[in-house]
Amino acid sequence: MSNVRWESPFPYTLAFNLFKKHLEEINRSYWAFVPAANTIKALANQELVDKTADPKKFFKIPDEEDRRIAPTYEEWKNDFSEFINYSRLNIIMMLSSCFETYLRTVVSLAFESKPGVIIDCKDAVDGARILKKDITYGDVTDKSYRFTEAIDDVCRGEWDKRFSSFQKYFGSAPKELLGLSRELDELRITRNNIGHYFGRKKKDYEAPIDFEPNETIKVSHKRILKYFKLIYLTARLIDGYLQKNIIGSYDIIKRYFIAISKGEIIKDKMSSDAYQLKKMIGRHELKKLSKSYYNELITFCETNYVECETDCIFTKNRCVQEINRRLTDKGISLIFNGRKVLFDSLAFKILLTKDNLYTDSRFSKRAVDNRHQVQYLHSSALIEYVTQKLELNANTIMNELKESFML
Template identity: 85%
Template sequence: MSNVRWKSPFPYTLAFNLFKQHIEEINRSYWAFVPTANTIKALAKKNLVNDDADPKSFFLIPDEEDRRIAPTYGEWKNDFSEYINYSRLNIIMMLSSCFETYLRTVVSLAFESKPGVIIDCKDAVDGAELLKKDITYGDVMDKSYRFTDAIDEVCRGEWNKRFSSFQKYFGVLPTELLALSKDLDELRLTRNNIGHYLGRKKNEYEAPIDFEPVETIKVAHNRILRYFKIIYLAAKLVDDYLQKNIIGSYDIIKRYFIAISRGEIIKDKINSDAYQLKKMVGHHDLKILGKSYYNELVTFCETNYVESETDCIFTRNRCVQEINRRLRDNGISLLLDGRNVPFDSISFKILLKRDNLYTDSKFSKRAIDNRHQIQYLHSSALIEYVTKKLELNAKTIMNDLK
């Protein structure tokens, strides 16, 4: 069972899987632009024979917008070159954002997986065991989340400093990754100049008080291609190292519990949790695996998942689904105005409020969700309480809860 936790059968983490899709999206967008720009320039040169030519004689533009286009072909060429450069600057922003989003995600998974790295005791605690007991353990938006400062230390500032912090927590990095420090810092500084100084250099444009704007940073096509390669290589090297040494299958385990809490996986006599997880993962561009891995993973997740029937770990949706499943299994139908109806979330909230179950710590616990909204988590004891009450009053209770 330990192998399924620490040895992931997938070639990369879920964080990298998402990163790969984002960078492919940016790449396709860029390569939709490149040949289009080249074609426009070639056709314009062919049809507008000299720099004094009127671009409105060639380009399609509504009459009311005529004044917005340059009066001569020569001026239009300069404007279009500037536009191409701005487009490349924006691509750099997107690439940097894509990489930084991936980095924060995978580093957060690493800290959650082996929280002992914070105190230089890497294998002291298995974070998956903490996640089993409290789904908010892995919620980066929860106010009790404990790794924010350490994540910032690894994911902010100059890359020499980042790599130093990375190795302090996670061990010695591959030399191939460390060798990218200079290139990654160049990208970071370029991104900052674009984001904070309108595509100018900080030392030229931090607080401008000139009569004319200075020239924007010029970015060649080959520089964009180099950044694509650097970012992809850096992310792949980080992912290979952290998945093998720190994360294991923690990302899949976390996604399983999130799926349960969202009601994406429901208790089903025909389709097991393992089958539903396998189907979910298989839809997202990951390696296809047999049912053995998923069976072992779900068994690992369910072992000591709930230590006590009063552990509050289930969302409202999960409770409602489980209550309806139990009612079906017990052959109980709820009636509303003489019609069979399922138990729903609104009725669940009304019942809990009416019976003061939100304030009883055996049944409910107040929490903050990913959108900073107040929500409540509930225990298996509450599920049992509500199911019994519905069974005893199946013919009348839904009318009472209207």
């Protein structure tokens, strides 16, 4: 069995998957604008040859708005260039916001996954175990959320300081990532100048009392492309490092527990948790994985994060899968009529009936699923009981169970 908790089969986190979609949205919008602006400039240049030509004769504009457009082609060109620059400034704001939203999300996942990093004991606690007991543990909007200050350490201020905090909590970051500090700081300063001083420099516009406005910061098309590449590369490097070393599959596990708490996944013998989770994850353009992975992940969660060994939360099929896994891990084979067989659902039902385990509250609980059908849920204590019994009687028990069924 692979280490489904710490080795994610996905190439990136759910946070990065969302970041990519936001980045693609901004990119498509920008590239809808670029050719349109170039076409407008080219056509206007063909029609309005004279600098003093009236642009109202070329552009379609309602008569009542005539006064709002520049009186000459030369002045219109200057206005349009300024508009293009403002558009690029706004793109920078969107790129920065997209990236910062991703950064806070992935860093919060890292702290939640291994909360021991706060006290320099990285592997002391598995955050998924805490999340299973208290779903508000992973809710950044909850007043009791415990990682806000640490997240701010990593996600605010100059990038040298951010990377210093990153390494304090999470270990040595990739050199390629650290090497992006200067460019990221340039983006941060540009973003702040746009957001706080509407495109002017802080030193000139922190509290201006001049008579004339300063020029806006000029941003070229080439610079925009540079920022697209910069934030994608930075996010990819951060994601790869944190997923491998800190997060593992915590994001998928968190999504699973949230889905259960919200009723998006419900106990249903016609549609297993694994199938429901696979369907949910599959809608979001992540790597397609077999149902066996989701079975393994959910079995791991329920086996390792159950609050009490007598909590009845496992379906019959989940129990059978886990029992077979444990037997395989121990190198034990069950024998029926001289050949190796797996423990199956029929044998499970016969054994539980024979040993009166359906009526023992430590092992079983009668429940009604969302289709109003009766089923039984079972505990980890039952899984352990059955596994031990099979282990001690591996050569004979399957014959005994099948024979008792025929009587």
